[in-house]
């Protein structure tokens with residue numbers, strides 16, 4: 001029996017994580033959390049017999065508490081309290097954005113294994129998060145499909161000499177605007193940007209996929225998780241999203257991980273590792289798929305990927321600045337306060353305005369995140 005705590009349970013990943021464990025007698029869900037979506041959260045708590053939840057937004061928490069007889073935690077320390085008092089074996093962090101970093105830190109500090117969907121934790125504070133996991137003996141299991149694929153591929157070569165894995169490749173669907181020129185992208189709408197061709201996801205990651213920032217965040221995530229140098233990480237566009245990742249070995253072999261795009265597969269892998277469980281979904285039929293195609297990234301139309309790669313290579317606080325500016329820019333685009341092309345402009349302006357510090361702590365990263373948000377917000381206002 002695994003005691004499982006799901007944070008961000010009302011989002012796309014959270015809902016699918018509950019679906020994976022639903023009806024299984026080897027999992028007990030011991031806590032859930034959301035930001036504002038209290039009605040869905042309480043419905044989940046009732047369905048899964050959960051007695052304690054955390055709601056980040058105070059007003060939503062008050063409504064949840066008056067409608068439900070379980071315990072609703074709120075306030076700045078509520079997630080920490082939920083995590084540290086749940087006696088969980090595994091925390092699934094499916095919160096979106098750098099708001100998920102605190103939960104990652106608390107879970108790992110408590111020595112609890114972490115199924116990590118919140119890639120922003122590794123982008124903002126990757127070195128510190130990896131060190132903390134090692135120091136506390138907690139396992140970090142990636143939920144992102146590409147990193148789940150890499151985790152499986154890389155662990156299959158664990159018995160080999162160091163250096164056997166020469167390169168890793170992440171695939172990118174290319175998003176809804178694949179093949180478009182920069183001029184074509186000037187007037188794209190929020191609805192078009194949200195309409196991802198192969199994955200159904202939350203709003204922020206859908207926009208990140210449309211700008212290819214998501215792939216940039218994933219390259220930083222892969223660098224942190226697997227210790228791979230940036231010079232040995234490739235990105236290739238693969239519109240069918242069937243091949244999730246590939247490793248290239250010293251004997252000239254390449255191993256790839258394949259499957260239909262369905263997040264329940266990497267979620268089940270992260271929640272059950274080192275075991276595998278049955279997941280009811282269509283099995284891959286290559287004859288039916290027909291063709292798998294691959295193409296190079298168009299950095300001119302999608303400058304966000306270049307910005308992320310440069311920030312990753314710069315290291316220090318650069319990825320934290322990149323992430324904060326991106327969160328502000330994406331929120332502004334979703335609110336129709338800036339255009340699609342402005343997103344890269346806002347991020348670049350913020351990265352240029354702030355000096356990168358090579359030595360940092362969790363506390364100084366919080367200050368850096370705040371400063372970057374304020375510069376990015378000013379840039380959004382200046383763009384009108």
Ligand SMILES: NC(=O)c1ccc[n+]([C@@H]2O[C@H](COP(=O)([O-])OP(=O)(O)OC[C@H]3O[C@@H](n4cnc5c(N)ncnc54)[C@H](OP(=O)(O)O)[C@@H]3O)[C@@H](O)[C@H]2O)c1
Nearest residue numbers: 008010011012013034035036037095096099117118201202
């Ligand atoms: N969706 C995917 O297919 C996918 C794939 C790979 C990786 N990921 C990663 O997984 C994470 C979650 O993505 P998602 O698509 O599931 O996002 P989502 O659908 O937007 O859900 C986000 C969840 O986080 C909660 N939340 C938002 N802001 C919060 C805050 N300030 N404090 C506490 N909780 C907060 C939301 O609560 P409310 O419902 O109340 O707003 C919701 O439960 C992201 O880091 C994303 O990059 C997602």
